[in-house]
Amino acid sequence: MNKLIRNRNPYEMTYKIGLLAALLLVLILCVMHIAFGKVVISPQHILRALANVQEEEHHRQIIWQLRLPRTLIALVAGAMLGLAGAILQSITRNPLAEPGLLGVSAGSVLMIVIWITFADGLGDATRYLPLVAWTGGIGTVLFVNALSLGKGMDITRLALVGILTGSVLQSCTSLILLRHTEAVGSILLWMIGSLNGRVWVHWDMLWPWALVIIPLGLLSAGAANALQLGQSTAASLGVSVRRMRWMMLILAAVLTAGAVAAVGAIGFIGLIGPHIARRLVGQDARRLFPFSTVVTGVLLLGADVIAQAVSFELHVFGLSSQVSLPVGAVTAFMGAPFFLYLIKQKRKSH
Amino acid sequence: MKEDQSQKPLLEAQNIELRYNDKPILKELSMDILSGGVTALLGTNGSGKSTLLKTMARLLMPQKGCVYLDGHAIAKESPRSLARKMAILPQSPEVPMAITVRELVEQGRYPHVGPLRMLKKQDHAAIEEALEVTGMQAFEQRPLDSLSGGERQRAWIAMAIAQSTPVLMLDEPTTFLDVRHQLEILELVRRLNQERGTTIIVVLHDLNQAARYADRMVVLKDGRIVRDGTPDRVLTEAVLQEVFGIHATVLKDPVAGTPIFLPHSVVHREG
Numbered sequence: 001m002n003k004l005i006r007n008r009n010p011y012e013m014t015y016k017i018g019l020l021a022a023l024l025l026v027l028i029l030c031v032m033h034i035a036f037g038k039v040v041i042s043p044q045h046i047l048r049a050l051a052n053v054q055e056e057e058h059h060r061q062i063i064w065q066l067r068l069p070r071t072l073i074a075l076v077a078g079a080m081l082g083l084a085g086a087i088l089q090s091i092t093r094n095p096l097a098e099p100g101l102l103g104v105s106a107g108s109v110l111m112i113v114i115w116i117t118f119a120d121g122l123g124d125a126t127r128y129l130p131l132v133a134w135t136g137g138i139g140t141v142l143f144v145n146a147l148s149l150g151k152g153m154d155i156t157r158l159a160l161v162g163i164l165t166g167s168v169l170q171s172c173t174s175l176i177l178l179r180h181t182e183a184v185g186s187i188l189l190w191m192i193g194s195l196n197g198r199v200w201v202h203w204d205m206l207w208p209w210a211l212v213i214i215p216l217g218l219l220s221a222g223a224a225n226a227l228q229l230g231q232s233t234a235a236s237l238g239v240s241v242r243r244m245r246w247m248m249l250i251l252a253a254v255l256t257a258g259a260v261a262a263v264g265a266i267g268f269i270g271l272i273g274p275h276i277a278r279r280l281v282g283q284d285a286r287r288l289f290p291f292s293t294v295v296t297g298v299l300l301l302g303a304d305v306i307a308q309a310v311s312f313e314l315h316v317f318g319l320s321s322q323v324s325l326p327v328g329a330v331t332a333f334m335g336a337p338f339f340l341y342l343i344k345q346k347r348k349s350h
Numbered sequence: 351m352k353e354d355q356s357q358k359p360l361l362e363a364q365n366i367e368l369r370y371n372d373k374p375i376l377k378e379l380s381m382d383i384l385s386g387g388v389t390a391l392l393g394t395n396g397s398g399k400s401t402l403l404k405t406m407a408r409l410l411m412p413q414k415g416c417v418y419l420d421g422h423a424i425a426k427e428s429p430r431s432l433a434r435k436m437a438i439l440p441q442s443p444e445v446p447m448a449i450t451v452r453e454l455v456e457q458g459r460y461p462h463v464g465p466l467r468m469l470k471k472q473d474h475a476a477i478e479e480a481l482e483v484t485g486m487q488a489f490e491q492r493p494l495d496s497l498s499g500g501e502r503q504r505a506w507i508a509m510a511i512a513q514s515t516p517v518l519m520l521d522e523p524t525t526f527l528d529v530r531h532q533l534e535i536l537e538l539v540r541r542l543n544q545e546r547g548t549t550i551i552v553v554l555h556d557l558n559q560a561a562r563y564a565d566r567m568v569v570l571k572d573g574r575i576v577r578d579g580t581p582d583r584v585l586t587e588a589v590l591q592e593v594f595g596i597h598a599t600v601l602k603d604p605v606a607g608t609p610i611f612l613p614h615s616v617v618h619r620e621g
Contacts (some may be wrong), residue, residue, distance in 0.1 A: 009450055009491050222468030225453075226460050232409050232440035237513070238433025238461035282448040282493065286469060 082296020111136030137257030193328030458512030
């Protein structure tokens with residue numbers, strides 16, 4: 001008996017149960033996500049509409065044209081942010097690292113905002129959003145890395161330069177916002193992050209990249225495990241520390257920028273998702289990376305269910321029917337207190 | 351156990367010069383390590399002993415000079431091929447880690463399989479052996495952050511052992527441990543050397559322990575080697591006074607027969 005317990009990896013069990021629970025949650029949240037909105041659709045109607053039953057034409061339109069793409073985008077964008085956060089937390093060995101840390105989100109948003117304000121009327125502007133976001137995101141990482149290059153690769157310095165660069169980029173976005181008051185609405189949504197009005201066009205520009213980059217991120221778990229033992233230990237294990245870390249930084253940047261291109265700079269989710277995952281399944285990246293991916297996808301979907309439900313309520317109370325809460329506001333509103341709670345808990349246990 | 355093979359050095363540092371922020375740390379330093387012994391690097395804080403160890407493990411690159419392993423310049427080797435020949439355990443990384451002991455020890459196989467094959471659970475005899483020799487088998491599924499300092503240190507050493515290298519370097523492996531755990535680590539190191547023939551280079555603070563467990567003591571001062579030899583020849587009252595700045599009496603350990611010192615007072619230098 002004792003031996004049985006001794007010989008079982010304590011994280012392994014939580015990992016398996018956790019994955020199952022997360023998948024179940026995905027299913028439930030998908031139904032809720034599709035159900036809620038300005039028109040509430042009951043589960044039977046959802047099933048019938050998905051089965052393309054004739055008399056459900058109205059619901060069928062809403063589900064197929066509006067809700068389903070939004071559901072998928074929420075899941076995948078969340079997953080990308082979660083994986084990016086997990087990668088960054090591993091290689092920086094800092095549990096507070098998140099996709100916004102290196103200024104990636106800010107860089108992507110700035111480029112997007114420049115693009116939509118100045119390249120408006122180019123017709124197919126949306127199609128190029130991922131490329132635009134990547135230019136911003138990767139450009140920022142290169143810049144931050146170049147600035148923080150010194151002796152070795154000092155992670156604290158990297159984070160510090162990243163945060164500063166991020167705030168400079170963010171104020172650039174704010175400047176544009178002040179100059180182009182007519183675009184305030186859409187610029188703000190990019191800055192906060194929102195899933196409103198996300199349809200198949202957006203999904204089409206998200207999934208091909210996700211399909212390539214998420215597996216690459218998951219495959220980096222082997223190197224991440226060595227890297228998170230610290231620079232010297234990783235080097236003594238034969239890891240080309242600089243090159244690996246650099247590759248993983250780029251991976252995280254590409255994941256973040258890809259998500260930002262679809263949904264804007266949604267905060268906190270890429271910090272909290274991996275955090276929850278680490279508490280449940282430990283730090284071995286072979287579990288942590290896939291679990292963070294799934295958990296954060298679930299979190300963003302859940303947050304958007306709330307965003308939609310709240311928007312709906314506001315409508316009922318006779319406020320403007322245009323009011324719809326951006327999901328980024330929900331993640332910030334719920335994420336920050338939740339994070340404080342986690343930190344407080346951690347204090348207690350030590 | 352000493353110098354049992356050819357007299358050609360296994361590891362050779364030649365005219366190493368290393369500066370950090372223009373401050374010279376190692377000055378024209380040369381040292382040979384023969385196969386099969388336990389060499390202790392000693393010296394006061396800032397003498398360069400840790401730097402020398404890191405340089406020999408290629409964690410630091412000297413501005414001048416070269417380190418050879420088996421006659422090949424380590425600077426020219428690929429990281430992974432070098433990591434199959436020597437392992438270094440840096441000064442204990444005190445980060446709480448939520449991974450199990452076994453998962454940590456698994457990492458020792460990295461240089462043998464590479465990043466992609468590390469995605470699979472590693473199941474190698476070297477892992478079992480490393481767990482066994484360090485006495486960590488009973489702890490293999492325990493999270494690292496639930497262990498005591500001594501147990502954790504043994505887990506880290508097990509990782510380095512699983513790397514299956516002929517050379518093992520340890521940077522102050524006994525720091526922060528209580529005396530029993532210090533002895534445990536040193537006995538383990540000695541056993542690795544005797545039973546497996548692993549060549550060991552270890553940075554230590556405690557001179558008595560070094561005299562007890564090492565075959566050779568190398569004393570550094572201001573980036574130069576000032577004494578090098580067997581414990582009997584190195585741990586003397588003169589060395590303690592000149593290098594370490596203390597007046598002391600050196601006795602013979604009644605049990606082990608190795609020299610042991612009792613400190614009396616600090617040497618007060620004039621001017």
